[in-house]
Amino acid sequence: MEALRDHHWWGRERTDRDTEKLVLEALRERGPLPSRAFEGSGSGSGGMWNWKPAKRALEHLFAAGEVVVAGRQAFQRLYDLPERVIPKEYLDAPLPTEDEFRRALVLRAVEGRGAVTEAGIADHFRLGGGARGVRPAVDALVGEGLVRRVAVEDGGPPVVVPAAVELDGVVPGGGVLLSPFDNLLWDRAFVERVFGFRHVIEVYKRQHERVYGYYVLPLLVGDRLVGRADLKAERADGVLRLRAFHLEPGMRPSKRLDEALDRALLRLSRTIELERVER
Numbered sequence: 585m586e587a588l589r590d591h592h593w594w595g596r597e598r599t600d601r602d603t604e605k606l607v608l609e610a611l612r613e614r615g616p617l618p619s620r621a622f623e624g625s626g627s628g629s630g631g632m633w634n635w636k637p638a639k640r641a642l643e644h645l646f647a648a649g650e651v652v653v654a655g656r657q658a659f660q661r662l663y664d665l666p667e668r669v670i671p672k673e674y675l676d677a678p679l680p681t682e683d684e685f686r687r688a689l690v691l692r693a694v695e696g697r698g699a700v701t702e703a704g705i706a707d708h709f710r711l712g713g714g715a716r717g718v719r720p721a722v723d724a725l726v727g728e729g730l731v732r733r734v735a736v737e738d739g740g741p742p743v744v745v746p747a748a749v750e751l752d753g754v755v756p757g758g759g760v761l762l763s764p765f766d767n768l769l770w771d772r773a774f775v776e777r778v779f780g781f782r783h784v785i786e787v788y789k790r791q792h793e794r795v796y797g798y799y800v801l802p803l804l805v806g807d808r809l810v811g812r813a814d815l816k817a818e819r820a821d822g823v824l825r826l827r828a829f830h831l832e833p834g835m836r837p838s839k840r841l842d843e844a845l846d847r848a849l850l851r852l853s854r855t856i857e858l859e860r861v862e863r
Contacts, residue, residue, distance in 0.1 A: 585649035586679070592647050596640075603641040604650075611651065611665055618660040686711065686721040690744075694731050697767055699743040704771040715741070740777060759844030761801040761813055761852050769802065781809040781832065796830050801852075803829075805844045810835050813845070815852075822859035824849060 590598055598604070611617060622638035642663055645651040654664035666675060680688065693708040694700060700708070702715035702722055711718055722744055725731045733742040734751065745751070762768060764785050769775055772783045783802065786794040797814030804810075814828040826849060831837065849861045 585647070588647040592644055596644075598644045598648075600637055600641060603637045604645055607638060607641045607645065608651070608665075611663060615668075616654040616662040616664040618657050618662055620660060683721070683724070686718065687724055690718055690721040691725055691730060694725075694744050695746055697770075698749070699734070699745050700771065701741045701743055701774060703741065704774055705744065707771065736777075738777065755807045757806050757844075759803055759805045759810075759841075759848040761803055761815075761848045764799065764801065768804075775809075779809045797828060800830075803845060803848060805841065810841060811845075813849075817856060817858060819858070824853040824856070824858045824861045826861065826863045 592598070607622065610622070614621075619639050619642055622642070642651065646653070646663065649666065651663045652666045652669045653661045654669045655662045689709045689711065690705050693705045697704065697708065702718050705711070705722070706714050706718045722731065722733070726733065729747055731744050732747050734745055735742050764783075764787075769783050775781055775783050781802065784796065785800075786796060787799055791798075796812045799816075800812045800814050802809050802812055809832065811829055811831045813826055814830075816825045816827055817823075818825055829845065831841075835841070846861075849863075853859075853861050
């Protein structure tokens with residue numbers, strides 16, 4: 585947030601301080617508000633309260649920590665002042681040093697991902713300097729006994745894992761359908777390296793360009809990504825519909841895989857509160 589005081593993530597400068605001031609005054613007077621509370625009349629005049637300037641102001645304020653998210657309303661963030669959301673003890677706490685900050689983020693990335701390369705750690709939090717930039721923090725955490733590096737049989741870059749992790753533990757055999765944005769899949773090069781699975785997200789492609797489907801969930805069975813399920817939630821009928829299932833190359837249909845897919849579909853349907861599955 586300190587680094588984003590004057591420039592947003594994408595390098596956009598904070599030049600409209602007047603709109604920011606009005607946004608802060610509105611939050612102060614009215615409490616938590618979504619961005620739509622600042623929408624203009626739709627006249628296209630580009631005035632002070634036109635939606636775009638206010639939304640940009642909120643983004644700058646949020647990036648710099650001058651407003652925070654107090655909750656959500658129909659998927660929209662509710663913005664509010666930090667002192668009304670974050671406990672005072674945290675707001676008054678001293679700022680960490682750059683080294684402390686990086687070590688904390690590196691540790692969070694490793695604990696969240698389980699096994700991740702240094703390049704993957706840098707990408708996890710968009711930390712500058714790539715693998716080389718996070719290496720001193722990894723070295724420090726190794727020295728503190730919190731993480732360790734593990735060599736990979738393919739001779740590529742080692743992975744960083746929590747110090748106490750059991751690398752050869754029992755892998756659950758049941759199937760689970762992964763969100764296309766599951767953190768296991770974030771580092772696509774690493775997923776391909778470890779699982780031989782080329783992860784693609786096709787929601788932004790035109791229909792005729794899609795190979796697997798619009799919103800496809802990879803199926804993890806044990807320690808293998810075995811296929812991709814093209815699913816649709818038909819909420820009016822309470823149905824989770826499997827439109828297609830694509831086995832990975834080298835995988836053959838089997839009763840075990842079919843049962844794993846059935847269990848995964850049933851679990852997902854319950855999670856998203858649908859009554860039944862249709863294949």
